[in-house]
Amino acid sequence: MESASALRPLDESILRELPQLSLRIAPLREPVSSRTLSVPSPLEPNASGTREPNNIPNSNSNSGKIPANAKAGLPTVTEFLNAARIRKTELSADSQSNVERPPRPILPAFVNLRALEKFPFSSSFDDDALQGPRKRRRRDPQADSFSEHLQLPIPQAQKEQRPPPFGPFAILNGLNEPPPNAALLPPIEAGSNISQLLTKPSRGGAAVDPGTLVAAHVAISDGQSAAERRDTRLEDILRMSLNVDEDDDPNDNDENVESTNPMDPDEIALAVRKAEDPKNTKALPLHSGQDVPISPKTRGRSRKNVRKWTEEETATLLRGVVKCGIGNWTAILAQPELEFNQRTASNLKDRFRVLCPWAYRTSDPNEAAKQLHDTLANTLLKAKGEGSDETPGKPHLSHIMPSSQGSESISGAEGQAPNPQKPSTSSTVSSTPDTDPGSSSIPQSQSPSSGNSTPAPASKSQTTLASLGIPANVVKSKRRSRRPFTAVEDEALLKGYAVHGFQWTLIQQDSRLNLSHRKATDLRDRFRTKFPHAYRDGGSVNGKAFTNPNQGQGQDSAAGASTPRPHPVNTEQSPSKAYAMTPTPTPNSTTASRNSASRSRHAATPSQSSLGQIDPALLPPPPQSFSEHSMYLPPAAAGALSFSLDDGPGAGAASTVETPWEDNTLAPMIWDELT
DNA sequence: TTAGGGTTAGCA
């Protein structure tokens, strides 16, 4: 109430300043971060780019309704908008385009000002809305094209044209402020297919309802021209390589959902990448008939370019391993004294794997080191032997086999090796039987290339190795062994994400998730890999950008709410399949219940059934995998989509709508009034 | 503590 009274005078005062301020105060009533500027309101499809006065009436009932409410509650906004536009128009004919720009003060369609103002407590929303202008939070110059004309408060964190966040963040924002991004969800027409809406547009763009996502994204782009540009780009790309996608099974949205916003350059890149993906090409007639080069890298390379590893080079590699340790391939490459035939780190790795497969098999570091030494000794001896036999070999050998000094240097270098190895790993090794550097008695059979072959007996003295320039403490990279994520882990990760958002450490530490054996970064990486789009759209996680003040609670609910509970789905990618996140409660009832409320508040709120077109707006664009899940839901069921975690009969839309706002810290959006 | 990006393991 207070805020309402406070607002009016404020707005009026602002209006009085209009002449001087021009449009600077436009955002007064736009609590939403800059994200809103770049994203169309789902409720007002035409919102961002061309919110012409005459458009408003044309918009659907929702879009029209909101302004109406706003006007009723706080006419100043509308008046201001009109005044601003008028003035702007009067000022310059040129400026008209500017006037039409998104920066225009926009009250998110989903925001019911009246409701907000009625709300007893001051929220962050209010703070943003009221204090924002006061604080002159317009320091961020990133307002692109229109920034030069309009000085709008734009959060620093906002990246231009950032795709709508999905998952926790969408909701997260909603907890403390109105959905930051109206375009979190495209407008949903009555009877529209929610699954389609929730599903990211296919690369072909066909999957997207022009009236929804595409239009929305186009609108959100800061400039129509930019959008068109990207659109053109996309079309080009699609024409080149993606057109076939349309031939894909319509039901097979797994891939399609991956690329979402056709307007998003990232998505374009992704589309390109996908187009080049051998997997895709298999299914693409486009490529099927062609002779092949699938990957760009592959394209430029021919079989004739294959560079076989010579003994010399192999020995050099081993020296590098000795010096830098197994696994530090780039470090080996970086060694000036080790010359390779234009090898890459990957090449070294692969070669070494062939040479010393055991190095990757054994779990015993000591054993690995031992075998490595044996192999090294054999290899070096062999190389030397060959070198002595073959004229050309000798010179190399001298290079390969360091002198005693060389060995010292090696040892020293090793000591300085970037990867300090566990003492245990560096075991001293057995040595090759024979011994002298000069002796090339090692049978060919012992050649390192026979990686599987048993290393030379332990009897080989260490002195031999030393004489060969092989330090006793060859170490294996401290790099942890790879542990592929299991379906269980993935599921836990998703749940953790739903609960904690991008707070990987929290996820990792959440005992209920049993992910403690992974590092936070591991989880992050996994999520990033598994849900690249989601990760991208999720925005900067940890809330630095999206997190609201009361992060804990906010994020929790946000996460739960926003994360459309992945429904069991068949994802094209195996891991995704495994996710099969059933609409079951999270492992921990605590979390589930805790999130339940928030989820119902936000996620469920959107339930189309009760809230009609508006609600979907709160449904964040699901991550691709989620989208996939959603695809299996009947449009009508979409409302329940996200809220599957809400176990219980009422999990559905209706019940969720009724969910109390008790712990809602956000300026409440009174949906009843919106509908 | 996370984001971003580089490196490396492992598979095809």
Next chain:
DNA sequence: TGCTAACCCTAA
């Protein structure tokens, strides 16, 4: 050899 994903490093 290419590619993907797990792992790692480092700036913020």
